Amino acid sequence: MIVQIAEKKPTDHSPVVVKMVKQDDTRGKIITCKAAVAYGPGEPFVVEQVQVHPPQKMEVRIKILFTSICHTDLSAWQGENEAQCAYPRIFGHEASGIVESAGEGVEDLKEGDNVVAIFNGECGECGYCKREETNKCERFGVNPMKKVMVSDGKSRFATVDGRPIYHFLNTSTFSEYTVLDSACVVKLPSATEVDLKKLTLLSCGVSTGVGAAWNTANVSSGSTVAVFGLGAVGLAVAEGARARGASKIIGVDINPDKFIKGQAMGITDFINPRDEKKAVYERIREMTGGGVDYSFECAGIVDVLRDAFLSAHQGWGLTVVLGIHPSPRMLPIHPMELFDGRQIVASVFGGFKGKTQLPHFAKQCMHGVVKLDEFITHELPFEQINKAFELLVSGKSLRCVLHL
Structure with a gap:
């Protein structure tokens, strides 16, 4: 079997060179490889040898070359949401790699294809996929509770002594090899046109933020925007708004260092709520003559959501919710406030x-x-995954890419 292997330097941002090498044929066989296994909420990841079984009908096994860490991985690992319920587990959902083998019925992917994993799949056949109004998929949409494969209700991962290891978010990319439903694998342009390391970010964070600005809000040229929470998703929103020609992009975050980073991605003004004597939405209304055209809540905090909603202009302002809200608190919005013309x-x-x-x-x-x-x-090298999580927890990293 001929596969593409990326030659990479873990300490610089130089382009990735992908070369063709010959390997033993692994199709249809169990592959033993390293993975980062979580054995309980908040417990350090254990990088160990695991077994990865062959793909079944409409499944694909891919060799991961790069994977990165998202706040969704962090919150699930810390046990902040429903995804904590099954262990041991292999987390991770942002990754790029190559197809090692494809199961029965897979026609759009073949061995050696450059791919990214996606947590929100697209089967192309269900009623949801056939409608232009939604990107949900009836069978392969995002589901933090899902822990096994759809085809037979079993895991494709196991410890070396045969005990099952559960899947995460349709992807499980903290492993040298992983098995996904083909609906959750996207073929990329050929290796001569693409830098797989960078496109790893399209699996979640960048696509989520830029897409919210482009697809959900349809930010227009000359418009005003407020972004609440300047993590990777929030900054991707800013980058998407910048690309669309927004005239003012206000970033809101309690970390002043985020403004320095955000300026490179289009942030024109910065508000630190801790420095303000009045409500943030009042400050934004003052700065924009009544409110922004579009506001984006990327923090996952209900009180921040209220500020985002009230910072949108009466009559036409649109608020887009992107943050994950694990709290059982309801929306902090009075129904009558919706009659002011703001939308959410x-x-x-x-x-x-x-x-x-x-x-x-x-x-x-x-x-x-x-x-x-x-x-x-x-x-960082994959073996330093625990250090990568520490960087995210401390707020020092947007995306740390791990090289496998």
């Missing part, structure tokens, strides 16, 4: 239909429409 909507995966639309978005990114380099703040 949530966005999943930026409204992108993964298999249909992401390949074109990947080409746009590689042509510089969206700048991906700024999002990668750290790179």
